[in-house]
Amino acid sequence: MPDLTGKTVAIIATDFFEEAELVRPRDELREDGATVVVHSPSGDAIQAVEGDTSPTQQVEVDGSLGDLDLDSVDALIVPGGTVNADRMRVDEDAVELVRRAASSGKPLAVICHGPWVLVSAGVAQGRRLTSYASLKDDLTNAGASWEDSEVVVDDNLITSRDPDDLPAFIAAITSALS
Numbered sequence: 001m002p003d004l005t006g007k008t009v010a011i012i013a014t015d016f017f018e019e020a021e022l023v024r025p026r027d028e029l030r031e032d033g034a035t036v037v038v039h040s041p042s043g044d045a046i047q048a049v050e051g052d053t054s055p056t057q058q059v060e061v062d063g064s065l066g067d068l069d070l071d072s073v074d075a076l077i078v079p080g081g082t083v084n085a086d087r088m089r090v091d092e093d094a095v096e097l098v099r100r101a102a103s104s105g106k107p108l109a110v111i112c113h114g115p116w117v118l119v120s121a122g123v124a125q126g127r128r129l130t131s132y133a134s135l136k137d138d139l140t141n142a143g144a145s146w147e148d149s150e151v152v153v154d155d156n157l158i159t160s161r162d163p164d165d166l167p168a169f170i171a172a173i174t175s176a177l178s
Contacts, residue, residue, distance in 0.1 A: 005033035007177045010073040012039050012065060012094055014087045019048035019056045020163040021079035021111050028170050034177065037062040037073070041091050052082050065093035075177055076101040080112020080132065080162070089120035099123060102157065107176035109158040111169055115139055118157075128154040130161050 009029050013022055026036045040046045043064035048056045070076070076097065078088065088094040094117060101108040102123040110118060115131040116138065118124045125143030130152040139146045151160045151168040158176065160169035 002032050002174050007034045007074045009034050009036045009075045011077040015047040016049050016081050016083035017079045018081035024166050039063050039065050039068045041065050070100050075107035078110040078114040080114045082113050085113035085116045089116045095121045105156050109173045111160045112162050128152050129159045
């Protein structure tokens with residue numbers, strides 16, 4: 001079991017995020033000793049879904065996107081969920097956090113529909129990425145090289161396709177933090 005004691009990871013999301021893509025990395029990284037904080041646009045609890053349509057649980061958050069000090073975290077995670085990702089890509093705070101994380105060299109881990117935020121942040125061009133299959137055209141049109149792989153690591157950028165890829169996604173995050 002890796003020891004991530006002393007590492008802090010931030011997850012940013014809004015309502016209708018894919019539950020497993022936030023909850024599993026949060027819980028597994030915490031089990032490995034990391035401090036994991038969750039931030040939403042408003043700082044209010046956020047609604048999880050399964051399969052994009054079935055509401056599951058509300059997840060409490062630690063603050064708003066505006067409250068998140070990127071300098072105080074070691075990695076940033078953006079879960080998927082079609083509605084979550086579509087809302088996050090037009091949220092100026094979320095886009096700026098992703099842009100800053102991408103240029104900082106810190107691990108930036110994005111799964112499923114989350115790579116839409118990479119496109120909106122202008123950081124997909126020239127990068128090797130994966131995503132939910134329906135985003136392939138968006139990512140290639142933004143200048144990325146898209147791969148159908150469970151996880152793609154390109155420098156500090158970690159991407160995965162969907163909840164089935166969570167073991168590889170979490171392992172890549174853990175490796176990047178170790």
